[in-house]
Amino acid sequence: MLDSQMIWLLVQGIGETLYMTLGATLFSYVIGLPLGVILVVCAKDGIKPCLPVYRVLDVIVNLTRSIPFLVLAVWIIPFTRLITGTSIGSTAMIVPLVLAAAPFVARLVESSLLELDKGIIEAAQSMGASNFQIIWKVMLSESKPSLLNGATIAVTTILGYSAMGGFVGAGGLGAIAYNYGYYRYQTDIMLITVILLVIIVQVMQGSGNKLTSHADKRKI
Amino acid sequence: MEKEIIIQIQDLEKTFRTKSGDVHALRDINLEIRKGDIFGIIGMSGAGKSTLVRCINLLEKPTAGKVIFDGIDISGLEDAELRKMRRSMGMIFQQFNLLMQKTAEENICFPLEIAGVDKRKAKARAKELLELVGLSDRAKSYPSQLSGGQKQRVAIARALAPNPKVILCDEATSALDPVTTNSILSLLKDINRKLGVTVVIITHEMDVIEKICNRVAIIDSSHIAESGSVEEIFFKPQTEAARRLVYPEGDQLTQFGPVAEQACWRIVFDGNSSFEPVIAGMVLECKAPVNILFADTKNIDGKAFGQIVVQLPEDVDIAERMLKYLRSKNLTVEEVRGYAG
Numbered sequence: 312m313l314d315s316q317m318i319w320l321l322v323q324g325i326g327e328t329l330y331m332t333l334g335a336t337l338f339s340y341v342i343g344l345p346l347g348v349i350l351v352v353c354a355k356d357g358i359k360p361c362l363p364v365y366r367v368l369d370v371i372v373n374l375t376r377s378i379p380f381l382v383l384a385v386w387i388i389p390f391t392r393l394i395t396g397t398s399i400g401s402t403a404m405i406v407p408l409v410l411a412a413a414p415f416v417a418r419l420v421e422s423s424l425l426e427l428d429k430g431i432i433e434a435a436q437s438m439g440a441s442n443f444q445i446i447w448k449v450m451l452s453e454s455k456p457s458l459l460n461g462a463t464i465a466v467t468t469i470l471g472y473s474a475m476g477g478f479v480g481a482g483g484l485g486a487i488a489y490n491y492g493y494y495r496y497q498t499d500i501m502l503i504t505v506i507l508l509v510i511i512v513q514v515m516q517g518s519g520n521k522l523t524s525h526a527d528k529r530k531i
Numbered sequence: 532m533e534k535e536i537i538i539q540i541q542d543l544e545k546t547f548r549t550k551s552g553d554v555h556a557l558r559d560i561n562l563e564i565r566k567g568d569i570f571g572i573i574g575m576s577g578a579g580k581s582t583l584v585r586c587i588n589l590l591e592k593p594t595a596g597k598v599i600f601d602g603i604d605i606s607g608l609e610d611a612e613l614r615k616m617r618r619s620m621g622m623i624f625q626q627f628n629l630l631m632q633k634t635a636e637e638n639i640c641f642p643l644e645i646a647g648v649d650k651r652k653a654k655a656r657a658k659e660l661l662e663l664v665g666l667s668d669r670a671k672s673y674p675s676q677l678s679g680g681q682k683q684r685v686a687i688a689r690a691l692a693p694n695p696k697v698i699l700c701d702e703a704t705s706a707l708d709p710v711t712t713n714s715i716l717s718l719l720k721d722i723n724r725k726l727g728v729t730v731v732i733i734t735h736e737m738d739v740i741e742k743i744c745n746r747v748a749i750i751d752s753s754h755i756a757e758s759g760s761v762e763e764i765f766f767k768p769q770t771e772a773a774r775r776l777v778y779p780e781g782d783q784l785t786q787f788g789p790v791a792e793q794a795c796w797r798i799v800f801d802g803n804s805s806f807e808p809v810i811a812g813m814v815l816e817c818k819a820p821v822n823i824l825f826a827d828t829k830n831i832d833g834k835a836f837g838q839i840v841v842q843l844p845e846d847v848d849i850a851e852r853m854l855k856y857l858r859s860k861n862l863t864v865e866e867v868r869g870y871a872g
């Protein structure tokens with residue numbers, strides 16, 4: 312069963328999975344990172360409290376996070392088509408992945424930034440730092456290890472979503488598992504894809520942990 | 532001739548609005564801090580010390596009143612001007628508040644980087660300051676690799692980086708052991724003397740005030756109870772709040788003396804009298820024993836300071852004679868109330 316054609320299919324699947332996962336993670340951070348920062352900055356004890364903004368974003372983030380991923384993916388097909396010109400394939404799947412993951416990323420970023428000791432921000436204020444400098448040079452810079460740790464969680468979670476995307480027309484390992492395991496009862500192929508997914512998650516988690524501990528100067 | 536005023540606080544008030552009602556953290560605060568002073572602000576926990584020091588650099592916006600710094604009313608400044616002003620007011624904290632992901636050197640460069648100073652110049656300045664605080668060999672260390680005292684030295688160097696006129700210290704030694712506390716205090720004194728930087732010290736420990744301050748204000752439940760030179764406050768405290776801080780051990784009298792209805796007397800050594808054994812002299816002269824309830828004498832700047840609390844004999848005549856004897860030695864003697872029973 313593992314002929315060269317099958318192996319090529321699996322290699323392609325790995326490529327598509329990585330493409331979707333990393334692409335979606337990138338765009339999720341493009342949206343989620345600023346959202347997380349705004350949530351922290353605008354909160355009641357933030358550096359520029361602005362409750363209306365905080366409350367609106369908070370509700371949006373919660374709403375988006377409570378929609379099941381597959382429902383979201385199907386629901387926004389028209390939007391996906393508008394952006395990518397198609398509703399199937401790996402590129403198209405990045406759109407719902409980003410929409411589902413960005414609010415999640417925003418929460419991860421928010422909780423990383425909230426871990427930061429308020430005293431350090433106060434010290435920066437006492438030196439005459441502007442809010443922009445505080446966000447950039449204190450909050451984000453000091454939270455780097457925690458943010459990297461969050462990114463590891465985000466990327467592995469998005470990988471899981473992308474495999475689910477196999478049900479609704481995405482490519483990648485998820486689609487292979489679905490097509491061969493579910494439709495053709497070739498459980499061995501399904502098992503191989505699952506093992507490959509597990510390995511990818513392990514590698515991502517492992518390198519994420521390495522990066523995090525390398526970046527952290529607090530425990531030496 | 533009196534030195535120029537650098538910080539003047541006028542009718543300052545601060546009220547926090549909380550869910551459980553208003554908290555009046557500061558009321559009717561008036562203070563003058565002069566150039567070159569090491570000015571102590573002492574009070575019990577919750578008295579409003581941190582709020583007061585945070586009002587001085589406007590980390591906290593006063594509800595009313597003015598803060599005049601170097602001739603300018605800074606309570607009315609725009610954000611941008613306020614940030615610029617803060618560069619002339621360094622601040623150090625109990626928890627050091629260093630950037631944990633940056634080295635000692637990078638921490639010291641940080642306020643300069645914020646101010647847009649050229650990187651090379653900032654590094655040169657950091658080197659100079661590391662030398663001043665005695666940490667030249669730890670430039671590349673991260674805060675997690677430094678002891679508490681070393682962290683505070685880095686924090687002091689960081690506060691000094693932009694050449695401030697004033698350094699505000701909020702409980703800067705409260706997280707340190709006594710030996711390290713002393714070394715940090717003498718560093719602050721050095722900086723004050725060498726660089727002429729005015730130092731404002733917030734503390735709850737009289738020891739700190741006694742060691743390095745020349746002036747002190749006592750803050751008690753949100754208002755200034757007393758202020759003046761350290762000697763004045765230390766040896767002639769006018770208010771109950773001041774006495775509690777200066778003689779906290781006084782409380783123990785209730786526990787250890789056989790304190791009956793008899794009055795107790797506090798003999799104050801205020802540096803004017805020689806350190807002769809007055810009590811022994813008094814006992815010999817009046818030929819009656821006294822009960823020493825408490826004694827704490829200190830040597831400050833080579834002069835004898837401190838207090839002894841005694842219980843005089845019940846015989847009014849003898850007691851009278853003893854008081855006369857003590858006063859003839861130029862000692863301040865005052866009756867202590869509230870300790871009996």
Ligand SMILES: Nc1ncnc2c1ncn2[C@@H]1O[C@H](COP(=O)(O)OP(=O)(O)O)[C@@H](O)[C@H]1O
Binds near residue numbers: 579581
């Ligand atoms: N942000 C705040 N909101 C509400 N109350 C506060 C706030 N900051 C301080 N307080 C209150 O103000 C009083 C003085 O606090 P603080 O200045 O920290 O005292 P100290 O530094 O002398 O211990 C306390 O009763 C404290 O609970």
Ligand SMILES: [Mg+2]
Binds near residue numbers: 580
């Ligand atoms: Mg305090």
